[in-house]
Amino acid sequence: MSTENVIEIRGLHKSFRNGRDKVLQGIDLDFPKGTLTYILGPSGTGKSVLIKHILGLLHPDQGEIRVYGKNLADIPDRDLAEHRKVYGMLFQNSALFDDRSIFENVAFPLREHTRLTEEEITKKVNNTLSHLGLKGRYDKLPNELSGGMKKRVGLARAIIREPSILLYDEPTTGLDPVTRTTVDSLIEQMKRELQLTSVVISHDIPSALLLADHIAFLNQGKVAFYGTPAEFRKCDHPLVMAFLEAEQRTVKALVQ
Numbered sequence: 001m002s003t004e005n006v007i008e009i010r011g012l013h014k015s016f017r018n019g020r021d022k023v024l025q026g027i028d029l030d031f032p033k034g035t036l037t038y039i040l041g042p043s044g045t046g047k048s049v050l051i052k053h054i055l056g057l058l059h060p061d062q063g064e065i066r067v068y069g070k071n072l073a074d075i076p077d078r079d080l081a082e083h084r085k086v087y088g089m090l091f092q093n094s095a096l097f098d099d100r101s102i103f104e105n106v107a108f109p110l111r112e113h114t115r116l117t118e119e120e121i122t123k124k125v126n127n128t129l130s131h132l133g134l135k136g137r138y139d140k141l142p143n144e145l146s147g148g149m150k151k152r153v154g155l156a157r158a159i160i161r162e163p164s165i166l167l168y169d170e171p172t173t174g175l176d177p178v179t180r181t182t183v184d185s186l187i188e189q190m191k192r193e194l195q196l197t198s199v200v201i202s203h204d205i206p207s208a209l210l211l212a213d214h215i216a217f218l219n220q221g222k223v224a225f226y227g228t229p230a231e232f233r234k235c236d237h238p239l240v241m242a243f244l245e246a247e248q249r250t251v252k253a254l255v256q
């Protein structure tokens, strides 16, 4: 297999409830180094299940997931914690600890997984937060922050251990348009500055068309389309066309 691909998925099948819910039905996907891939598709089609396989939180019924050439199934349990350092993950609701300060939220992975001194942790957390545009007091609690600020904190926590793969599960869902734009520019900034291999699960077609190197459109557990944003625009798959049309209707409704 090629070393150019940071993640390779081959023949991935996954079902639940003893095979009654067939969710992923033969997924083949490559994620080349340093690229940004958007995974689009209707709700319930298996996008989050796919990301959980990449993280090694779910195990395939059939097929394999290779990360840096290594089949996840072959990584012994004792090496999993070490392996997971390669991933950063931004969850939909940012998944911050409500009762911990901004600072402690971002420091958490360092306290859990490293032996850095308090001084080193302080320096790293402060640098990362200010780099992501968070100015002001880091002793505030998450509920004192706007949606966009929470995303910045979630992102700071996701990258604090310097991952090489960054996964986002619906980073803009439920946000207002201005905050969405902010999150889009953060995704772009992360990719450009840190050369991360990025995977974004989303419903957000404009963001995908703007930012993605590749788009994968999942439907009914299969990859219905894979290609560049330009190819996606020209794609004649009925469901992709329906998605694009729905998007245009939404845009028209917004500008009227």
Ligand SMILES: Nc1ncnc2c1ncn2[C@@H]1O[C@H](COP(=O)(O)OP(=O)(O)O)[C@@H](O)[C@H]1O
Pocket: 016, 017, 021, 023, 042, 043, 044, 045, 046, 047, 048, 049, 050
């Ligand atoms: N741990 C699980 N156990 C049983 N069913 C699950 C589990 N995780 C996801 N599913 C089912 O798999 C399907 C796809 O879910 P998901 O990947 O979350 O969809 P989405 O594309 O919206 O992210 C859904 O029908 C969901 O109910």
Ligand SMILES: [Mg+2]
Pocket: 047, 048, 049, 169
């Ligand atoms: Mg999901």
